[in-house]
Amino acid sequence: MSIIFKDKNARLSYLLYISFVLLFSCNYKKINNKNKTMDKTSNHSYSNYQDVVIKHLSLDLNVLFETKEIIGIADLKLEKLNSNVNSVILDIKALEIDKVTDSDGLALDYSIGKEDEILGSSLTIQLPKQGDNIRVHYKTTKGSEALQWQEPAQTLGKKHPFLFTQSQAILARTWIPLQDCPAVRFTYSAKVKVDMDLLPLMSASNPQHKNENRTYTYEMPQPIPSYLMALCAGDLEYKSLGDSCGVYAEPAQIEECANEFEDLQSMIDKASELYGAYKWGVYDVVVLPPSFPFGGMENPRLTFATPTIIAGDKSLVSLVAHELAHSWSGNLVTNRTWNDFWLNEGFTVYFENRIMEKIYGKPYADMLALLGMGELQNTLKDMQETHPNDTKLYLELDGRSPDDGMTDIAYEKGRFFLLMIEGVVGREEFDLFLNGYFKKNAFKTITTAEFIKTLNTDLLSKNPEWKSNVNIDEWIYSPGLPSNCPFPTSTEFDKVKEDVSMFRKDGIIPNTANYTTHHWLQFLRELPDSLPTERMAMLDDSFDITNTGNSEIACDWFKHAIMSKYDVAYPAMESFLIRVGRRKFLTPLYGRMVESNQKEMAKRIYSKAKSGYHSVSNNTISALLNAK
Ligand code: BES
Numbered sequence: 001m002s003i004i005f006k007d008k009n010a011r012l013s014y015l016l017y018i019s020f021v022l023l024f025s026c027n028y029k030k031i032n033n034k035n036k037t038m039d040k041t042s043n044h045s046y047s048n049y050q051d052v053v054i055k056h057l058s059l060d061l062n063v064l065f066e067t068k069e070i071i072g073i074a075d076l077k078l079e080k081l082n083s084n085v086n087s088v089i090l091d092i093k094a095l096e097i098d099k100v101t102d103s104d105g106l107a108l109d110y111s112i113g114k115e116d117e118i119l120g121s122s123l124t125i126q127l128p129k130q131g132d133n134i135r136v137h138y139k140t141t142k143g144s145e146a147l148q149w150q151e152p153a154q155t156l157g158k159k160h161p162f163l164f165t166q167s168q169a170i171l172a173r174t175w176i177p178l179q180d181c182p183a184v185r186f187t188y189s190a191k192v193k194v195d196m197d198l199l200p201l202m203s204a205s206n207p208q209h210k211n212e213n214r215t216y217t218y219e220m221p222q223p224i225p226s227y228l229m230a231l232c233a234g235d236l237e238y239k240s241l242g243d244s245c246g247v248y249a250e251p252a253q254i255e256e257c258a259n260e261f262e263d264l265q266s267m268i269d270k271a272s273e274l275y276g277a278y279k280w281g282v283y284d285v286v287v288l289p290p291s292f293p294f295g296g297m298e299n300p301r302l303t304f305a306t307p308t309i310i311a312g313d314k315s316l317v318s319l320v321a322h323e324l325a326h327s328w329s330g331n332l333v334t335n336r337t338w339n340d341f342w343l344n345e346g347f348t349v350y351f352e353n354r355i356m357e358k359i360y361g362k363p364y365a366d367m368l369a370l371l372g373m374g375e376l377q378n379t380l381k382d383m384q385e386t387h388p389n390d391t392k393l394y395l396e397l398d399g400r401s402p403d404d405g406m407t408d409i410a411y412e413k414g415r416f417f418l419l420m421i422e423g424v425v426g427r428e429e430f431d432l433f434l435n436g437y438f439k440k441n442a443f444k445t446i447t448t449a450e451f452i453k454t455l456n457t458d459l460l461s462k463n464p465e466w467k468s469n470v471n472i473d474e475w476i477y478s479p480g481l482p483s484n485c486p487f488p489t490s491t492e493f494d495k496v497k498e499d500v501s502m503f504r505k506d507g508i509i510p511n512t513a514n515y516t517t518h519h520w521l522q523f524l525r526e527l528p529d530s531l532p533t534e535r536m537a538m539l540d541d542s543f544d545i546t547n548t549g550n551s552e553i554a555c556d557w558f559k560h561a562i563m564s565k566y567d568v569a570y571p572a573m574e575s576f577l578i579r580v581g582r583r584k585f586l587t588p589l590y591g592r593m594v595e596s597n598q599k600e601m602a603k604r605i606y607s608k609a610k611s612g613y614h615s616v617s618n619n620t621i622s623a624l625l626n627a628k
């Protein structure tokens, strides 16, 4: 868990304090690796993937809502890379292992290593005498952190329960025994049986309708890393949005979602024009219950998305462009370790903005880039004092949870690094390079050092001036923001700046006739954290911001409400916090309550809300509230 997880707007002086506390508590706890030789590259896995790898995973899952468990058989087809190897080591966490056999059902010896709080345990299995397959019979437990079992009350329809998984970064091992590290890619097939009338979906070929025997099959013919294993099941309906894409959502919301994602096919087309054909067949999005701890998750063929992006006016769909872009950066070309996380996210934010520019135009994309720069500056301010080393693009996470690296640095510093290169070499050359990069590394994993090498040979070597102008080493291996960082400009936001200054100086209510969501966000972010209550009331009386249906605006507004003790907004904020479990919103809101001496309120709301949050969010928020 990390207090500074990609919290887009966090700039809390208190965060410095909390981060400091966490540094010495759970977050920075040394990984217990006494029972196993950890890989030197800090890949957060016990697996001996240099000697033997999973080539194909065949899953047989029985999803039991009744008891909130999955009973599974994972059949792993292995390939030996070293003829002397006689055991395979898998990662498991909070799994009950029933037995391990070969494909004929003959028992194989296995042992489970000591449990580490972050990594879980190693599961060492004797390789079979015959054949390359091993079969692990297991079941998940209450501690299986990837899983969130939702009560019917937490869904839109209120009638059916819901289940979803979140495997990234290292939670796949809490629902499937496997080599849980991004360096290993495998294909998979699955059979899933559910004990209720629900539609289960995976990061694979998916059904579009429920069937009577409640048993479904899936294929993922392209090799993927374990963090992209995903499953959800709920009362879901499908609606097509084009030749190769569609959306799944609860019946009550399917039309709304289809309207919101109207531009999906065009996003796929534009993305393919930019960086080469889409390699995964179809691209669907499933809209999950609001407790989903992230905005989106790029599960291949089926992005998981929070319903908080359904704003009614498509204003938050850049998130879908982001998850779609991962179909190239991340899913096709994958970070080899979590230290290289920026290769997934920085590229994706850059690519996302290119898609947005193609569809909605440059002024729109510039607003998004400028909002991103604001977030980056805030994050840098928060982190520079306490953990400056985590502001390098290349992370050194050894012994820490990968979550610690999931900050705006990977996303936004990564994006601006690529934008800077684009500026130096020109867009045409850069696109040529990126096309080659995706082609050459498709279905492979890559390290930061390998990326630098490719960048040098395939691009920068073309012109000696380019190399000295980009300053790779400082960007990647030094903290902070190098001086050649491009700074986006936006004439739209210049107007917002004037509005803010007139409001601050003379209390003049801005004319917001032409405001989009992004103007509003910039307006709120340009205001000081705390405002006199009358000023808050003036804005609220004019625009009823407290009751906005836009989750991003709501979150920014509630931050001001907390810091200004504008309690008119508190009931709306409380219901937002109870309904929504997206960590990016929770962290700054609970954080500000603590900072402004309203911790009692934070605790009271959290006690009502926490049963509806995913473990990812609960870990962060409980650490935040339990810190002194
Ligand atoms: N892959 C990430 C989500 C993630 C990262 C989950 C690390 C677990 C560990 C996803 O693509 C993402 O970046 N989501 C963002 C949205 C995006 C528009 C910045 C989010 O959830 O906020």
Ligand code: ZN
Pocket: 322, 326, 344, 345, 348
């Ligand atoms: Zn992402």
